[in-house]
Structure formats: C-alpha cells, structure tokens
Amino acid sequence: MSSKNTGALRSLSTQRVNRPPVYIASKGPISLYIRRKSTTSSSPSPSTSYSASASTPAPPSDSLTTPTGSSAVTQTDSAETSKRSIFSRISANLSLKPVGETHTKEGEEENHGSSSVKKLLELAKPESRSLGIAVGLLLISSSVSMLVPLTIGKLIDFFSSNQAQFLGLSFPVAAGLLAVTFCIGATANAARAIIMRTCGQRIIARVRNQAYLSTLRQEPEFADRSAGDIVSRLSVDTNILGDSVTSNLSDGLRALISATVGVAAMFWISAKLTLVMLCVVPPVSLGAVFYGRYLRKLSNLTQEAVGEMSKTAEEKLNAFKTVAAYNSQPLEATLFSKKVDQVFQLAKKEAYMTGIFWGASGLTGNLAMLCLLGYGGHLVSIHEITVGDLTSLLMYSAYVGGSVSGMTGFFTGLMRGVGAGSRVFWLLDRTSHIPLNKGIKLDHSRNGPICFENVRFRYPSRKEVEVLKGMSMTIEPGTSVALVGSSGSGKTSVQQLLSRFYDPDEGKVTFDGTDIREFAPESWRDRIGVVFQDPILFAGTVHENIAYGSSNATREDVEEAAKSANCDFIWDLPQGFDTLIGKASLSGGQRQRISIARALVRNPSILLLDEATSALDSKSENAVNAAIDDIIRQKNITVILAAHRLSSIARAGRVVVLENGVVSESGRYDVLSRKEGSRFRTLMAAQLLVEKSSVHNDQPEPEKGVEGENVQEKESQVSSQT
Numbered sequence: 001m002s003s004k005n006t007g008a009l010r011s012l013s014t015q016r017v018n019r020p021p022v023y024i025a026s027k028g029p030i031s032l033y034i035r036r037k038s039t040t041s042s043s044p045s046p047s048t049s050y051s052a053s054a055s056t057p058a059p060p061s062d063s064l065t066t067p068t069g070s071s072a073v074t075q076t077d078s079a080e081t082s083k084r085s086i087f088s089r090i091s092a093n094l095s096l097k098p099v100g101e102t103h104t105k106e107g108e109e110e111n112h113g114s115s116s117v118k119k120l121l122e123l124a125k126p127e128s129r130s131l132g133i134a135v136g137l138l139l140i141s142s143s144v145s146m147l148v149p150l151t152i153g154k155l156i157d158f159f160s161s162n163q164a165q166f167l168g169l170s171f172p173v174a175a176g177l178l179a180v181t182f183c184i185g186a187t188a189n190a191a192r193a194i195i196m197r198t199c200g201q202r203i204i205a206r207v208r209n210q211a212y213l214s215t216l217r218q219e220p221e222f223a224d225r226s227a228g229d230i231v232s233r234l235s236v237d238t239n240i241l242g243d244s245v246t247s248n249l250s251d252g253l254r255a256l257i258s259a260t261v262g263v264a265a266m267f268w269i270s271a272k273l274t275l276v277m278l279c280v281v282p283p284v285s286l287g288a289v290f291y292g293r294y295l296r297k298l299s300n301l302t303q304e305a306v307g308e309m310s311k312t313a314e315e316k317l318n319a320f321k322t323v324a325a326y327n328s329q330p331l332e333a334t335l336f337s338k339k340v341d342q343v344f345q346l347a348k349k350e351a352y353m354t355g356i357f358w359g360a361s362g363l364t365g366n367l368a369m370l371c372l373l374g375y376g377g378h379l380v381s382i383h384e385i386t387v388g389d390l391t392s393l394l395m396y397s398a399y400v401g402g403s404v405s406g407m408t409g410f411f412t413g414l415m416r417g418v419g420a421g422s423r424v425f426w427l428l429d430r431t432s433h434i435p436l437n438k439g440i441k442l443d444h445s446r447n448g449p450i451c452f453e454n455v456r457f458r459y460p461s462r463k464e465v466e467v468l469k470g471m472s473m474t475i476e477p478g479t480s481v482a483l484v485g486s487s488g489s490g491k492t493s494v495q496q497l498l499s500r501f502y503d504p505d506e507g508k509v510t511f512d513g514t515d516i517r518e519f520a521p522e523s524w525r526d527r528i529g530v531v532f533q534d535p536i537l538f539a540g541t542v543h544e545n546i547a548y549g550s551s552n553a554t555r556e557d558v559e560e561a562a563k564s565a566n567c568d569f570i571w572d573l574p575q576g577f578d579t580l581i582g583k584a585s586l587s588g589g590q591r592q593r594i595s596i597a598r599a600l601v602r603n604p605s606i607l608l609l610d611e612a613t614s615a616l617d618s619k620s621e622n623a624v625n626a627a628i629d630d631i632i633r634q635k636n637i638t639v640i641l642a643a644h645r646l647s648s649i650a651r652a653g654r655v656v657v658l659e660n661g662v663v664s665e666s667g668r669y670d671v672l673s674r675k676e677g678s679r680f681r682t683l684m685a686a687q688l689l690v691e692k693s694s695v696h697n698d699q700p701e702p703e704k705g706v707e708g709e710n711v712q713e714k715e716s717q718v719s720s721q722t
C-alpha cells in the first residue's frame, strides 16, 4: 500500500513534468504562432489592441499571417510564454526536489553560476556532431522562415502593381520555387527537432546513469537521509537539464538567428524605421536579465517547499496503517495542506512576477508597433517605402520581437537548467565519506579477532550525542557474542561501525590486527553477512532474494543457505524457490529467515544479527532462533547479535553489556546471570518478566538443535536468581 502510494506520488510528479513543453518545441516563427495562439485561447490577452487575435485559436492552415496577426506573434508570445512560465514551472516545481537539506546541513556547497553553465555545456560535448548537424538544419529552417516576411511584402507589391514578373520569374515558377523552399525549410526543421530531442534524451540517460552510480557509491547514511531528494534529482532535475542543453539551446540559437537576420533585413528595407523598432529591445533585455535571476531564486525556494511537501506525504503514506489506526487523517490532511500552501504561495509569487514582466514587455512591444505603423505610414505616403515594404517591416519586427521573447525564454530556461544542473552536478561530484575501491583487498582466507579499541562515535547528523564513549572489546574468530544493553545503548551502532556504514570519530575497529578502514569497503563487506531488524526483501523470486549480492551463487548454494537458515517453508511454496515474493505474502519470521539465508549464502566470516527476532511472535522467533543456533554451532562464523530477548541472548557464547557508551560487563551467559548484583542480571530482570509468560505459556515447539534445551535451562537459572 505504502509503496504503491509513494510510487503514485512520484508518477504524479513525473507526469506533470513530462507534459510536452508548449513553447520550447523549436519551430519557425509562424508555427510558433499557431501553437501559441491555440494554447493561449483561454487566457485573457494583456492588451486590448490584440485581444481578438490572441483569443481566437488560429486554424493550423493559417500559417501566413496578416501584419496584425504578425504583431500578435509578439503579443501572444508574451502571453503564452507567461502562461508557460507560470504553469510549466508550477507543474515542474510540483514534482521537484527536496533540495538543500543534505548539503546545506553538511555545509557542502552546490555548484553555482558559471561552473554549472560550463558543466552544462560539457554535457552536450559528446553530442557535438549531432548537435552541429542540428544547428546546420536550424540555420536552413530559420533562413527559410525569415524569407516569409520579404516574400509577403513582394507579393503585396506584385499584386498591387500588376507587374508581369514576380522576383524576376513568371508567377507560377516563382510560386513553385517558394513552395519547394518552404518544404526544404519544414524538413530541416523536423529533422532538427528529432535530432535535438534524441540528443537531449541521450544526455538525460547519461546523466541519470552517472548520478545513480554516484549515489550508489555514497556511504549508506547519505541515501538513507535523502532518498526522496535523490529520486527527484534523478528524475526531474535531469529532465530539466537535458531540456536546457538541447531544446533551450536550440530555441536560443534559433531566436538569435531570427533576430539577427530580421534586424539586418529591416535595416535593408528602411534604416529609419528599424531604429524606431530597436528602441524597444534594450529595456526588454534588461528586464529579462533581472527577471531571470529572480526567477531562479524563486524556483529554488519553490523546489525546497515541494521537497518538504513530498517528504511529508511520503512519510505518512509509508505509515498509512498507523495514520488510519490513530484516526489521524484530518490531522495529516491539515499538515499536508500547510505544505501545499507554502508551495502555492511561492508559485503565486512567481505567477505575479511572470505576469507583470510579460505584460510590461508586451505593452512596450505594442507601443513600439504603433509608432512603427504611424511613422511607416508616413514614409509610405511620401513614397519612401512601398506598402509591401511596410508589411515586410511589420512582420520582421514581429519576428524580431518574438525572437527577443524567445531569447528571454531561453535565458530563463537556462537559469532553470543551471539550477537543476547544480543539484545534479552536486550529486555527480559528491565524494563519499567512505569511498569504495579505496584500500587493500581483504584476502578471503584471512581471519582473526575483531577489536574495538577505545572507540568514540557520534552520528554525523546528531553530533551532540556521543553514542560510544571509548568502547573496547575483542571478539575471537568463530565465537558468538550477544550485545546487550538498554534501548539506545548503541548495540546497532556497534554493528553499523562494523559494517563500515560509519567510521569511528576516535579509536579504531580492527580485524586481525588491521584497522578496517584500511580495507576497501567492498572487500570488507564481502566478509560480512548482515541481518537487519526489519528484513528487506525485493520484488523478485525467493531465489533472487537469497542470492542478492552473491551473483555466483548456484541453486544448490541458495538451497543450502535456505536449509541452514531453517527456511523449510520455501519447499512448500507454490513454485518453491521460483515463487515471486509479494510485499505481504510472507510472515515476519519467514522473511527474517530468508534474509538470514541471504546473509549465509555469501559464506561470511562474520554474521551480524540486529535484533533478528524482536518483531516476531514466539513461533517465528523459535524458528529463527533455531537457525541461529545451527549457525553458532558450526563455529566457523563469528556471530554478533544485538538482542533484547533472553531467548536470543542465551544462545551466544558470550554476553557483552553496553552502558553509557562503554562495555560495562562481559562474560559467559551463565556466569553473568549467576553473578550477584551484575548489571546483566538487573538489565535482564525486567526483560525476563516480559518473556516469562511467553516462554512458559506459549509452550514453544521443540527447536531443532541441542541449544534449545540449554536456553530453557539458562532462562530458569536467571529466573531463579533474580
């Protein structure tokens, strides 16, 4: 249930982000107009002068626009880009990253500004050939597009003057040639879009693989702490990044080409009129720069808020049963709604900013257009330019306006890319605190005692609490030790240090006289089998779960490990070892025994059992304990079990009592339990009261192995003496 829900939550996010970008798709200015118009139909036009054209969806065939329609390009562009900005960002943000927590807490800085832009461009490097071709095609399609205004102007002059020839050719030939040219332009545009998209996806795939690999190489605590964050970096940020280096770049280039060619053509037609038009460009560009910067800041804040929102939902959906059992749905709805509101407030701010910016730039454009018409009309009346020239000029100015908008869109897109990039690059560049592949390879035949030498340890995320305060102990190879202590005394922490999920702050943990930090973590972990308190089984068959991490394990190895872990139930499953494991299809005890088998199939020298029976009923507990007995009896594995329950503790050859971050007592179970006033007896007294009823009332089935009887004997020893 919980994982389903979490998945749904993520797919909701991805779904929103994967919405086809309305604006970014690279088309010539005319096709851009059509798309924008149709998507802007419901939005009020910011300017009354163009509201009709902006609110009427243009039919797809309406590609050659009138001058008024052309000027609407700028206007609708503004409105649409504004709309796109608002909605695409809100929707993108809705699925974006729980940022910041990890790195800001750790004080690790993300990449910023120029270095991210550089890295962003570096990402595109392997695609440079394809991107080069795409740029060539872009040049072709843009040039063809830029022919349109000139052609329309010439057409108007041709029809109004009754000339015999059009562009020096007979009209049908010229029209045919133009049609062929437009076809070439369209083909180039289509090919460019395909190449750009494919390159973008290749870049995204590459970044995702690298980022995931980098994540897997981090110390386990990193992923534990920021799993949600990492997932959104891998899914959403990489998407934005890919878009940024391909679609955005291509749009920016197209806009640049169109603007340059457009301005040149305008100067060629009438320098005076062009100068009037160009007065608009500098303020709009300046506004775009400030807007882009502000947007980036706002975007990051929104993403952080979205992260918080996702985290809240994910946590509660994962604990859905607890929420339901405590009738906390209204409370949870309120908590979530507060988080949603934070996102909404930020998105609203962004919407206002976007609206004001585009409204202002649209108004400026419209005013400039009016000046152009007034002054242009005057030039026509004194025969300095023709009506066709004025038409071409108006169209070019609309194209240039559209291109400037395109460039600001490119700029803001790039800023988003930089923001997303910095988060992805941070993940890519992060060096693990416990790096893999570094250190000596531990020979499989090597064995020896495990020593904790004056170990001091605090969790990095909770520096104020010292968990181990100079702890020392030695565990001989092939022996079994039960770590005992009150809750929070550090039993699990000892095991985590042994697994090298963390390193001690002071002191050291040695194996056969060598500090385990000197071993490559993988080769050290190869020697360890770990069974966690809450066994994690993955989707897949029983066989796959037992063989997880032991790729060379044969079916015989898996079956043998399953036998050693007392997993006889597997043979009764419908497809035996090939049965698919659903989340709830096995009991706690069965899952625990499968995870013991998984640990055993690696043939470990050291087996860490972290309260492997604490969550089980007495029947399952007996089955798991019987498996542990078998393993301990074999004497060739060092077993370190963290345990509360007497039934588990009694199985170990030696008991180590942890108190106040040090070992307060250590010795054989029977000795400690007989010792008058021992810490162990005090600790166990309370535990015994709890267990007594289960030991005597539940009448557990006789366990496999001799130690089962010993345990009962041992328990009665303690009970008679406490």
Ligand SMILES: Nc1ncnc2c1ncn2[C@@H]1O[C@H](COP(=O)(O)OP(=O)(O)OP(=O)(O)O)[C@@H](O)[C@H]1O
Pocket: 459, 461, 462, 465, 467, 485, 486, 487, 488, 489, 490, 491, 492, 493, 494, 642
């Ligand atoms: N990942 C973590 N980050 C920060 N503090 C932690 C973390 N894990 C444990 N601690 C803290 O470290 C201390 C020791 O915890 P640990 O889990 O090792 O105790 P324990 O003896 O295994 O407890 P229990 O018997 O309840 O499982 C506790 O105060 C706990 O709150």
